[in-house]
Amino acid sequence: MNYLDALVMHGPRLWDGLLLTLQLTVVSGLLAFVVAVVLGLMAGSTKLLVRLPARIIIEFFRGTSLLVQLMWLFYVLPLFGPSLGAMLVAIFALTLNYGAYGAEAVRASLTSVPQGQWEATAALSMSWPHKMRRIIFPQAWALMLPSLTNLWVHLLKGSSIVYIIGMSEFTFELLQLRRTTDWLFALAIVGLVVYFIIALVLTQLMRLFEARSKYKLGRGPSLKEILSPVLTNKISPADEPAAVAPGGAR
Template identity: 70%
Template sequence: MDNLEQFLSRAPLLWEGMWLTIQLTALSGILAFVIAIILGIAGGSSKRLIRYPARAVVEFFRGTSLLVQLFWLYYVLPLFGPQLDAFTVGVAALSLNYGAYAAEAVRASLTSVPRGQWEATTALSMSWAHKMRRIIFPQAWALMLPSLTNLWVHLLKASSIVYVVGLSEFTFQLQQLRRGTDWFFAFAVVGLIGYFLFALLITWGMHLLEVRAKFRLGRGPSLREVLSLEPTLRPGAPDKVGVGGADAGVDKRGGDAATVAVGGDRKGEQ
């Protein structure tokens, strides 16, 4: 009962800490993705003047500790410029660190797009921006989403480190709760449930994005089918498919992904 009373009394502060963690995770995740797109595309460029600097930036931020980057931005950078507030430093450190990791997922996904797709866009005289937006990136997007999901969940857990620069995020509030209760209740109960539920929301949201991305390429069911409480039989699909049948796992609508991508936009896509 004492633990419950302490929890209820500190609930507003715990929510403030969780809200700060949500802000850090969401903003850092978005900025990390933007950085990853820039570095990932540049890192896969055939031009050395573009590829080498991008690779150097990626290896630097992947090869140094997030804690060191956080301290450097908060304590060392002000010696050469203006002092940044703790929240900005936390977002910048998380974005740069995880943006470097995500850049490798972006680069690998782009290089995984079949060579025939790149050649087809060249044959159609598409501009670089047009072929990336309409043909190459949609296919790479579906490939990179699982890796980006894992990195975003890791970013959520890494956001707990920003308390060292004075931010009262969720982990800091858990430490305050531990003083009035015990470590097991604060971290193994409240902390575990809090972080798990947030990570679960991120995973579910990214999974829905993955479903939508694959559907647009003709590789899986639509969001409506996935979210439907009743099973939906897709047109042309057999009523029953044997376990070892040749048709198992085949999407009757999609056909070859390369044909879907280059052949034009899907009608009625979500």
């Protein structure tokens, strides 16, 4: 089978696998962020009854392999309860696993907010939801975004192991194509390039969010300035050349 025939035959399957990978990355990434915020807030609580359950969940999902979690949820859980579909299992496992890692980033970012900000909210008698929404979380958000971006890229790469529960994502389809051809090197290059492009797009999007959050805090340029295709270099009056008279005098 030549290269063109193989692409025509397996092209739709590769495309479907890529769409599934993107779906898992986006849906699980957004849900993992929600889980990370909730668990991070709970883990940073001063109340033991609130903090302890969050710590247990975080340490359990950080301390066990994503591969093992997928196997338990898909193969073992149905022995004791309802059976979940492969898609739900994949999203559930990716969400909890990377949400647990993200929770530590959220907790650390909240504790990195200057103590004076917390004391100011207490002096103003602000309620907990009000101070988190208006004062604390916007500052912590700018701090946690780089870590959450890294985790989202890791989630993208981690989605490639969901084939063990029967999901035909992009890596699985590449392996299937490898079985019918001898293009090991070419397919490896394709896989590297595709995952790199997706990771690059995710990273750049998250950097825009990071820049926007810093701009709102007065710590950087606006998105309009970052995305502007025209760069204007303003010359200060001190840098302007002095006018020369016709006779040579300045």
